[in-house]
Amino acid sequence: MNRRFTLSLLGLLGLGQHVSAQGPSAPGGIVPLKLSDAEWQKRLMPTQYQVLRQEGTERAHTSPLNAEKRKGTYHCAGCDLALFESATKYDSGTGWPSFFDFIPGTLQTKTDFKLIYPRKEYHCARCGGHHSHVFTDGPKPTGLRYCNNGVALKFVVAT
Secondary structure, three states: OOHHHHHHHHHHOOOOOOOOOOOOOOOOOOOOOOOOHHHHHHHOOHHHHHHHOOOOOOOOOOOHHHHOOOOEEEEEOOOOOEEEEHHHEEOOOOOOOEEOOOOOOOEEEEEEEEEOEEEEEEEEOOOOOEEEEEEOOOOOOOOOEEEEOHHHEEEEEOO
16 A cells, blocks of 8 residues: 555545535535436536546546646536636646635535445535545645546636
């Protein structure tokens, strides 16, 4: 085991830094978006549907958002909820857009055991779309890495 794996595992087991997320009942309230599977398939591109609705993962180093450096916000590609500010984006070297913090009230988390060991998975608080996993090997001030599938995001340039 390496240090990154150990730190991630400790965080996911609740022995490291706590990952907080507020859901749709957050102050200011987010109204949930509920669509049928057929409606999601119509609304999303096949790659977006596979990630957002079937909890898939895009190949590393394939998202044009990896190189995005402009000021703006990153929105959920499923429902357009703003999730991340560009000021929290950093190059994690993983091949996926990564952020050290999220816009409060926009993400919900759950524990995922798909790789046998527990990982903290996060979803959009409005549409429930899967974005990826959060790890405890990020930069200060949070020490977290929200490692996002680029296809699950839409970048909106600041005006």
